[in-house]
């Protein structure tokens with residue numbers, strides 16, 4: 001809602017940021033300062049930045065889940081294989097064809113989801129963004145650690 005109503009305070013900078021999908025992690029630290037300042041000042045652009053980063057994370061989560069799903073499906077199919085012969089004799093069904101079809105579909109799905117995940121990792125700042133969140137969490141945890149434990153850690 002607020003995203004549509006707010007307006008960018010500097011169209012030129014705003015358009016540049018939009019063309020980068022509001023990801024400034026790829027540019028040099030000196031150049032980054034102006035854009036960071038604009039993101040701090042401009043509600044429109046900072047909202048857009050949050051939106052795009054959550055989109056990246058969503059894509060990352062979905063493609064990772066797809067990879068896990070197909071790995072799981074293939075693992076399940078591997079377990080079913082010994083039952084293949086039983087089914088064939090008991091039900092007089094050609095389970096074997098179906099099994100091979102499902103297995104090929106599982107392999108194809110795994111390949112596609114791995115490619116999709118690789119594209120997300122390459123084309124979006126999701127890895128550095130998630131890494132940043134992880135290191136912030138680690139820092140917070142460390143601050144909360146009792147002094148006795150902190151002194152045990154190697155410097």
Ligand SMILES: [Zn+2]
Pocket residue numbers: 007008009010013014038042043044045046
């Ligand atoms: Zn702006």
